[in-house]
Amino acid sequence: MSQSSHASPPGHYPPPQDPDWSRPPKKSGAGKILGFGIAAIVVVVGGSVAFALNTGDDKGGSGDDSTAVSASPAEADGRTSAPGDAKVTSCGLAGFSKWPSAEVTITNHSSETSDYQVQIEFVDAGGARIAQAVATATGVAAGSQETTSAQGSQPAAGDIDCKITEVLRKAN
Template identity: 45%
Template sequence: MVVLLLIAAGVVGVMAVNDATKDGGPLADATASAPAQSDEPYDEPNQDAEGTPAAEEPTDEPSDASGPEGDVKITQCEVDSLTTWASAEVTITNSTEQTASYVVSVEFVDSSGKRVGDALAATENLAPGQEAEETAQGLDTIKGKIDCKVTEVTRYEQ
């Protein structure tokens, strides 16, 4: 019974808003000034003309060696023969002058460059100059050889 009352109240509220915008009420000005939606298709970044994601060559080199990405290096990349899960061993070195915590996103790609999984590695309260070895453990079943790629590094300075 309570659910029916809540649904009825919602319907009445929607009808009241519609009436207010049609009759030139205070909501009419707010909806009239809303930005118009474009009929132009949205182009996803890093896609080809057909909208298919562009393949990138996997690399363990960070894209920006001066930022937090420069603090992370993949030291091992493998698929466990028993679980068929991928993992990447990463070394994180705090290059700042403050204690920092890190979250590292790793992507697993097959020999054709197709993404077959991903994982995260993290460490907390890493002192300036200190190094930590962490594992980014995937949970996807993967067959065959893979490459590991750091896709994003977030550093939180304390």
């Protein structure tokens, strides 16, 4: 039997063909796919954050923006309600961002060093919720005070009110 004459000898490859320089190279589309993928992720994450910030129980309030207006039952993980331990000491719009911002002073009235979680609701002059945020403080010694802050995540305009809706304390 004879061997085919179009096979190259071992170790030799056919010479490369000259590219056609008159046409631009073919694009794979990977850049578009990556760009749309990143855009989709940003939209999904942004939407999830916006949804999380705009949902939840509206606990109302008495219009007193300096102390907690409602208490929650003790949590299974050892957290207890401590509405008298937090007070809003400053409320307004942050300088450049114009996001709602609150400064909160926490006083540990318990006999143990504790961690705090203070939920703040930002409302406009008409009482409609603009945003909500959480201020935290860890390792607050018994009988001492600590100042912390909370900030909304979207710009606002005009006068705002900051209301504490929940204060949770967990002894260390």
